[in-house]
Amino acid sequence: xxxxxxxxxxxxxxxxxxxxxxxxxxxxxxxxxxxxxxxxxxxxxxxxxxxxxxxxxxxxxxxxxxxxxxxxxxxxxxxxxxxxxxxxxxxxxxxxxxxxxxxxxxxxxxxxxxxxxxxxxxxxx
Numbered sequence: 001x002x003x004x005x006x007x008x009x010x011x012x013x014x015x016x017x018x019x020x021x022x023x024x025x026x027x028x029x030x031x032x033x034x035x036x037x038x039x040x041x042x043x044x045x046x047x048x049x050x051x052x053x054x055x056x057x058x059x060x061x062x063x064x065x066x067x068x069x070x071x072x073x074x075x076x077x078x079x080x081x082x083x084x085x086x087x088x089x090x091x092x093x094x095x096x097x098x099x100x101x102x103x104x105x106x107x108x109x110x111x112x113x114x115x116x117x118x119x120x121x122x123x124x125x
Contacts, residue, residue: 002026002114004096009119012086020081020119022096027114029053029098030074033105035112036081038092038121047107048094049081059105064090086123093118 008020022034035050049060049070058070067086072079079096097112099105 004098004114004116006094006096006116006119009094009121011122011124013125014086014088014123016086016123017082017084018086018121020083020094020096020121022079022081022116023077024098024114029072029077029079031101032098032114033100033102034070034072034079035097035099035105035107036070037095037097037107037109038090039095039118040089040092043092045095045109046092047109050105050107051079052103052105053101054103057104059107061107083121086121088123091121091123093120 003025036048037045039045051058051070055072067084069082095118096116098114099112
């Protein structure tokens with residue numbers, strides 16, 4: 001079965017940092033756009049950041065620009081989300097997802113066909 005696995009979620013204080021990782025099970029990431037989404041209780045799924053298969057292009061939601069950075073290491077078959085200066089409103093379950101390679105990526109969950117089970121990020125003082 002092909003899927004993604006997220007890791008790195010934890011409890012952190014406001015202003016703190018976390019790095020999430022996304023790794024595949026059963027396939028290679030290098031041929032896929034990878035995006036991070038999040039969902040807080042009672043809210044819809046929100047696109048956070050995406051990166052093309054080459055790593056040349058990224059896109060981030062306005063709410064995380066300047067604080068979150070998406071990157072990938074195709075040699076390690078892993079995509080990362082570095083989250084700095086975390087805020088209370090960043091608390092959510094974070095998911096990574098994959099879609100077919102392209103020169104640009106998007107933050108619309110439609111079209112992403114591989115998903116991970118999610119990792120919990122809790123921001124609390």
